[in-house]
Amino acid sequence: MERRQIEYFLAVVENGGFTAAASALHVAQPSLSHAIKVLERDLGAELFHRLPRGVRLTAAGEALIDSARRTLRDMETARATVREVTGLMAGRLDLVSLPTLALDPLAVVIGRFRRAYPEVRIRLAQSELGDEVRESVRTGAAELGLADTTTRSFEELEAVPIGNQELIATLPPGTPAPPAGVLTVDELLDRELITGFPGTLVRDLVTREARRRGREPNVVVELGHRESALHMIAAGAGSGVLPRPLAKLAELEGAVLVSVDPAVEREIHLVRRPGTLSPAAQAFQRMLLAEETSHNET
Template sequence: MERRQLEYFLALVEHGGFTNAARVLRVAQPSLSHAIAALETELGGPLFHRLPHGAVLTAAGAALVEPARQVGRDLATATASVREVLGLSGGRLDIVAQTTLAVDPLAAMVGRFARQHPKVGIRVTDPERGSEVGHLVRTGQCELGLVNAAVPTPELDGIELAEQHLLLVLPPRRPESEPLPRPGSGPVPVRLADLAALRLVATPDGTEIRDVLAAALLEIGLTLNVAVETAHRAMIVPLVLAGAGASLLPRSMAEEAAGKGAVLCATEPALSYRGRLVWRSGPRSPAADRFVAMTREHYAAR
């Protein structure tokens, strides 16, 4: 079994057919077909059902996916380690992170790392749910993951990060009837009971900030009043500025909104979330080792 065969196999898995995979790999389709057929002969059975409009994994093919990804990741780690010993720079770091954590604190973490190691390529992947982070790291699709600390990540090593506080972001203009701070009135805290009465712009159930707020309100017997639900997080600040509702955001996003005219308030009690950086046990690439070391030094919970 050759590395090239596994790379071709995984490309077929990811792109769903020989034509698409050959285009992405920049190889001739007959060469791809021959390599997969040779792999199937070596393993003793078909890995794909060949269909008119694509290729679907057989049970045997599905069993190969995770080991193939792990082999690919381990080979990349070995290559990067050798280059590090030889004094070469470069390499790649793949991180999967829930969106809110990607905004704060991961953006600052990646920025610090990129300044120190400008020749390392970094890719950040965004899953739909926090539960997917552990899966993507365990299967070798990403080397590091950043997940809400409340999400279980069995079989993974990790570091808990410092607490991140959330701020309430209100539209620049609101009805006079709302018993909340007006622009220019100062950072008056908003009680959770008052927050529950607001029309909110929120992400779907199962996303980290919505879960934090829903759990806090549930403790006092209240529920969310969601006016607009969107999975497009880039819409949240524009929706707040347009008067669609208020939102709870990480400090960096909240301060950006304030610069555009939104009103910021703390909550009483304060609401926060905490991330955990996770990775598989065993050898890591030099880039991942340095990122973990930097995280321990600058961002870990004290």
């Protein structure tokens, strides 16, 4: 397989059709279609079902996606390594993270990285679940990922702990602060809660703590996007438990922030595939680890 064929194949997958893929790549559709046909002939299998509107992957196409992404990622890493030897740092760095981790710590590190390496373009995808972040790295859709802990085993990945992030009880505007200045877990569970769906970190944490006490959490609003919680809380729909960066944004809208006793934290991991990273990813990893080391020391 040639690099161009892999790029065309993945573009059709990601854009849902030949016309959209050709437009995204700025190539003529006949050229793209011919390249895909040559690839199918070389592989001895059709990769797409051609439909009146768009395409659908065949079983062979589904089987090719992960290896195609990893192959393209390895090609990009090899090219970037050669550029580094010649003194050039350019290309693209693909990252994926939980949305709240894009606020902290990624925003600061991305800013510093862009000032140091202005020729490197950054693509940051976001997923609501830590396991989705890991899957994006595993398949090669992203080179580095930032996620919290997981109960699943991802043997094909390496995870480096980079620090902890406090989770804060975030209460609607006008809520009297508790006398002791903190909320116990039992007091938190007595409140009407806004959380994500089952499978998200806070929802699972709240459910686990409630069931340890022989009860169910009083979840009144379930959200698919964690950032929406701060607006719901500010509107008085209920209370929540938010990572500190998101809680501080809610505070700007009038929410009342209270620490939980005992303290509740999430461990943040940098996720990567084993092997050689691209020079851009190596530099970004160094910056991220240095930033977190400095933050933890202060």
